[in-house]
Amino acid sequence: xxxxxxxVAIVGxxxxxxxxxxxxxxxxxxxxxxxxxxxxxxISKDEIDTVMACGVIFNARYGxxxxxxxxxxxxxxxxxxxxxxxxxxxxxxSSDMLELAxxxxxxxxxxxxxxxxxxxxxxxxxAFGRVDDPFGMGMNTIMGLITQRYIHETGxxxxxxxxxxxxxxxxxxxxxxxxxxxxxxxxxxxxxxMITTPLHAMECNILCDGGxxxxxxxxxxxxxxxxxxxxxxxxxxxxxHFNATYAPDMAALSYPxxxxxxxxxxxxxxxxxxxxxLYDSYPVISLIALEGLGLCKKGEAGRFVYEGHTWxxxxxxxxxxxxMLSQGHTGGGGSFAILVEAVRQLMGKAGDRQVKDAKIAVExxxxxxxxxxxxxxxxxxxx
Amino acid sequence: xxxxxxxxxIIEFQAQKEFWDGxxxxxxxxxKCRDCGEINRRSVRMLCPNCLSGNLEFxxxxxxxxxxxxxxxMAYPPQGFQDDVPYxxxxxxxxxxxxxxxxxxxxxxxxxxxxxxxxxxxxDITDEYALPKFRPLKQGS
Numbered sequence: 001x002x003x004x005x006x007x008v009a010i011v012g013x014x015x016x017x018x019x020x021x022x023x024x025x026x027x028x029x030x031x032x033x034x035x036x037x038x039x040x041x042x043i044s045k046d047e048i049d050t051v052m053a054c055g056v057i058f059n060a061r062y063g064x065x066x067x068x069x070x071x072x073x074x075x076x077x078x079x080x081x082x083x084x085x086x087x088x089x090x091x092x093x094s095s096d097m098l099e100l101a102x103x104x105x106x107x108x109x110x111x112x113x114x115x116x117x118x119x120x121x122x123x124x125x126x127a128f129g130r131v132d133d134p135f136g137m138g139m140n141t142i143m144g145l146i147t148q149r150y151i152h153e154t155g156x157x158x159x160x161x162x163x164x165x166x167x168x169x170x171x172x173x174x175x176x177x178x179x180x181x182x183x184x185x186x187x188x189x190x191x192x193x194m195i196t197t198p199l200h201a202m203e204c205n206i207l208c209d210g211g212x213x214x215x216x217x218x219x220x221x222x223x224x225x226x227x228x229x230x231x232x233x234x235x236x237x238x239x240x241h242f243n244a245t246y247a248p249d250m251a252a253l254s255y256p257x258x259x260x261x262x263x264x265x266x267x268x269x270x271x272x273x274x275x276x277x278l279y280d281s282y283p284v285i286s287l288i289a290l291e292g293l294g295l296c297k298k299g300e301a302g303r304f305v306y307e308g309h310t311w312x313x314x315x316x317x318x319x320x321x322x323x324m325l326s327q328g329h330t331g332g333g334g335s336f337a338i339l340v341e342a343v344r345q346l347m348g349k350a351g352d353r354q355v356k357d358a359k360i361a362v363e364x365x366x367x368x369x370x371x372x373x374x375x376x377x378x379x380x381x382x383x
Numbered sequence: 384x385x386x387x388x389x390x391x392x393i394i395e396f397q398a399q400k401e402f403w404d405g406x407x408x409x410x411x412x413x414x415k416c417r418d419c420g421e422i423n424r425r426s427v428r429m430l431c432p433n434c435l436s437g438n439l440e441f442x443x444x445x446x447x448x449x450x451x452x453x454x455x456x457m458a459y460p461p462q463g464f465q466d467d468v469p470y471x472x473x474x475x476x477x478x479x480x481x482x483x484x485x486x487x488x489x490x491x492x493x494x495x496x497x498x499x500x501x502x503x504x505x506x507d508i509t510d511e512y513a514l515p516k517f518r519p520l521k522q523g524s
Contacts, residue, residue, distance in 0.1 A: 122524045132390040134514055135486050136456065136464040144454030145474055152452070152497035196472075197455040245474055245484040246425050250452060 004106040005266070006382035009222040009229030010098075012041025012215035013340045013347075018208045018328035019179040020122035026062055029211025030118035031074055037213035042226040043112065044078055047217075048108040054098050054117040055088025057331040063088075071116060082110070090367030091279065091330040093117070095237065095374035101216040101260075102232050111217065117336040118211035121329070134360055140204050142244045142369055144196035147284040149250040150199060153299070156344045158198065160302025161210035162189035164283030165325050167203055167310045173324025174312065174352040179208055179328040186306075205281050208328030211338065212336045214343065219382070230346045233360075234266025234377035244369035253285075254373040255292020255364070262362070263294075270294035274358040277342040279335050279365045280323035288365045290318070295376065317355045318347060335365035339376075346380045389463035401441055402427045406513045409505045412441040413481040420515050422480050426496035447520070448477035453487060453495055475501060475517050489518040 018296025021233050032055070038045050053066035062070075067086030072078055089096045089113060097115050104110040150156065172178035184202070192202040205258055217300050222229035237259035278289040287301035295316060296304045303308070310318035315354055321327045321341035324334040342361040344350045359381060365374045394400050398414065405412035414423035414448035416431035417438040423431070430437055460468055469486040473495075487495060488504060501517040508514055 059427070100408035132393070134390050134392055134474055134508075135484055135516075136461055136467065136470060137484060138456070138459070138461045140459075141454045141456060141472050144389065145452040145457075148454055149497060194457045195459060199454075201458075243425070246482055285421070358394065359496070 004102050005233050006106045006231055007219050008102045009217060009219050009231055010214055010343050010378075011217055011222050011225050011227050011229055012037045012043070012211065013343050014038075014040060014260060015177055015212040015337065015340050016210060017177045017179075018210035018330060018337065021209045022054055022123050024209065026056065026058070026118045026120040026209070026211070027070070027074065029120070029209065030071060030116050033118070033211040034071065034075060034116050034212040037114070037215050040227065041215040043215060043217070045075060045077065048114045049080070049082045049113045050101070050104060050113040051075070051077065051081055051084040052101065052115045053084070053086045054097065054115075054332045054336065055086050056119050058120045067290060067305040071114075073165040087235045087370065088332060090332055091281065091335050092237070092365040092367035092372050092374045094336040095365045095376060097236070098214070098216070098232060098339065098376065099235050105216055105218055112221065113216040115214045115216065116211070117213070117330070117333040119330045119333050120209045120258070121207035121331050122209045140199060141196040141325055143282040143284065144199050146244070146247070146370070147282065150284050150288060153251040154302070156302035158190055159186050159226055160306045161198070161283050161287070162186045162200070162203065163302070163306040164280065165189050166285045167305050168280060168323045168326045169318050170311050171353060172326030173318045175322050175327060176351075178322040178326055179206075180322070180326045199282065203283050205324045205329040208330050210333055211327065212333060212340045214340065222323065227347050227349075228349060228380065229275060230343045231379050231382055232376060233268070233379045233383060234262040234264070235374070237263070237372060237374040238259030239372040242371055247370055251288070252292055253288055253366070253370060255289050255375070258305045258373050258375045259293045262377050266379070267383060268377060272360050273316070273362050275320060275342065275345055275355050275361040276310070276318045277338045277345075277363040278319050278323075279338060280319050280325050281329060281334060283325065285366070286319065286323075293364070312353070320350065320353045320355065328355060331379070338365070339363050344379050346378055389508075391512060396429055398427045398429065398439065399510070403512060404504070405441065406515055407511065408511060411444045411446050411503050411515050413444045413477070413479055414439045415442050424481055426481055426483065443483065444477050444479050446477075448475045448501060448517070450474070450487065450495065450497055450499045450501055451476045451482070452497055455492055471495065473517065483515065484517045485514070487518065488516045495519070
């Protein structure tokens, strides 16, 4: 593989608020966030030669339309754009799409790629469909099973688990695009209703509407643009199963393996990480990722978060947009929001959440029923 | 038997039918590849995940295994399960290496632990179907 590091850059982001907006069509989330990303990058829209739309869950027709030219048409790119397609791998779509964009720009197949996500899940409560399990398992129970096994192997306490929700909420309170901003304490989490042991209601995410976009281009072009470029430096990923029941190691998932791959590709180690933008659909995923990425020792992530090290002002800022637990879960967009936040942080455009002197961010995602695990390393400087 | 309200197993290909026919006879069947000998960790497939052979056979499992993990549903169960709350969904690793999702029954919910020994018990739910469920193995049995 030719080295892509330093040749391809993310140069713009756009994001609309995450929330419940029954009157706003998903296309509006898409167009507004794409327009913001184009303006943020300071490019002409006509420079875009590839449009990649993330597949959606809420509506099959909209999802199909995204794959056959909808955004190219709405953004006035027809006759100029070389390709418009849709890609979907659930919550890890953003990782797969960014990898593809990096490969395409790095190899010269594309000059400038627009990556878009838009979704409308807040009012379509059956969006994921029924699991239809003869044994009565629902979506939250999948994570109840993973959390239980993690607790069994690590001895993590309920307070430590709940502290992930508190950490994320503290960041969300600084994020105008986050849906959930009210102050939250560990006691609030633990006194919320037990849904599926050991998970309380406030440890389960809430589905939302939202949209975001990224612009990826060559370093050559990035030099003339207004934002400091953000460079993808390393990727690691693996698909381990389809049905969550068969996840081989529920207490670690595949974070150690993908972290090794991503760190080696980037030529860095955990000690170099300034910000951990970790996928957090449920609190245990953040703890598993902290350990798998070598940012904490096995079994110590709960204490690390409980002690406040990941909170604003802590030594390792984590999921600084508030994550899916507090910004809100937008299906395939949950990790888009986390990726957009990683880019904003490295560009120095994260507002009140800005982490000082952040040079290296790691970002994780996982799709479907935790079928795959992705990690990427993003940097402010060329290697 | 009053009309059964919960989801029934989904049968889309022959091997799934054979599996559920086995359950009806209270036999817990697992798949083995006749060509490479691989035991399928996930029941039931069309092709052997090791060598892609379609030449698979069923063998009868002991029905004994361990709880890999479990969760007790306390609120908002899926449709049809309201009267069962609280009930336990669990992942069972059989001695043979095959994994099942099921329920733990006949148990003290508060005493359940990961890695606990369990054995299969059968619940006849309709004239066509029986579900394999699991209960903690009594000490010394």
